[in-house]
């Protein structure tokens with residue numbers, strides 16, 4: 001059973017390793033003044049920063065990228081030097097040549113210059129489903145981030161290829177949980193909680209889609225499951241039918257907001273800090289826990305505050321505030337609606353002329369919704385234009401490069417998940433798809 005001393009000793013190196021990655025910069029609850037912390041100088045083109053370490057400009061600029069985060073090498077100057085009009089013509093020509101052999105998948109947070117070429121635009125759940133539902137497609141070009149492309153590779157057939165136009169398009173939140181940290185945490189939990197004496201497991205691992213394929217595979221191997229922001233409640237219900245408690249990777253906010261909406265209290269949701277023995281918790285806290293929250297967050301969504309909501313309500317008394325569940329709990333609780341990017345899109349779609357919406361999510365989606373609905377007023381709660389640093393890495397120059405590569409029979413930037421990892425990860429993903437309400 002428990003050997004807390006052993007756990008503390010073995011966790012010492014983990015603490016050092018993880019501190020280097022996450023640093024001491026994590027703040028909890030309401031940030032004080034974050035209006036000055038966003039490097040929004042996105043006039044820099046991605047290829048000017050791809051070779052530099054870190055996430056570059058945008059919301060994740062202050063996050064520490066792990067050394068394992070993929071880098072993008074240089075692409076030919078004929079693409080980076082090309083004008084917008086030239087790239088447009090080349091992308092359209094390549095798309096026409098490739099025809100039905102190709103599907104371009106675009107996440108809602110992509111810039112408009114990319115979204116206009118997408119065959120499917122959606123949230124991470126819809127895009128995963130699109131990859132699964134099109135066995136006739138030879139190549140998916142995924143205009144989104146790395147974990148989404150990995151998921152598409154896992155769910156699609158072996159002979160289909162998934163391409164991420166810029167390999168530096170990762171996700172700082174997904175990088176906040178590494179497979180080594182997760183396995184270390186699991187070992188400690190098993191030592192502390194022991195093996196269950198009844199049918200329900202002591203802990204069920206649940207990972208948000210925004211995590212590496214290796215963590216999804218870990219969940220598949222350990223009777224766990226994946227969730228997205230559109231099905232987190234269903235997935236937690238699935239988990240509680242099978243286990244006494246859950247460990248939720250890597251987004252503490254999605255985990256907390258979902259569990260709170262299900263009636264759980266803060267005391268039942270201790271935070272697991274990967275650099276501390278037992279995640280910084282006592283044995284009693286872990287035994288009493290219902291949802292153990294991994295200490296990760298999204299740097300786009302942590303920028304939203306209750307003060308911003310108060311201001312929106314003062315400026316527009318009839319405003320409807322909608323937030324993504326990656327926002328901190330006080331923001332979600334002060335909002336009128338909460339849900340995935342698709343939920344946000346639908347909520348606004350159902351609005352009437354003259355309606356006002358203040359939205360707590362990434363700026364590209366908010367601006368697009370305003371452009372699509374000029375009869376309404378739609379604005380981002382965050383007064384600073386602070387896009388997702390990694391979604392921004394997908395630029396038409398990279399899209400043209402990978403598409404023309406396909407035309408010439410070359411597959412650039414293919415995302416290939418290791419076969420064993422993919423098999424285990426697909427177990428956890430299929431459980432999610434089956435658990436869908």
Ligand code: 13P
Pocket residue numbers: 122123124125210228229230298326339340341342
């Ligand atoms: P959705 O699942 O709502 O598309 O969110 C993905 C994401 O990365 C949000 O930050």
Ligand code: SF4
Pocket residue numbers: 060145170171172173174210298299300301362388389390391
């Ligand atoms: Fe990751 Fe946040 Fe960007 Fe989504 S918005 S891809 S969670 S960093």
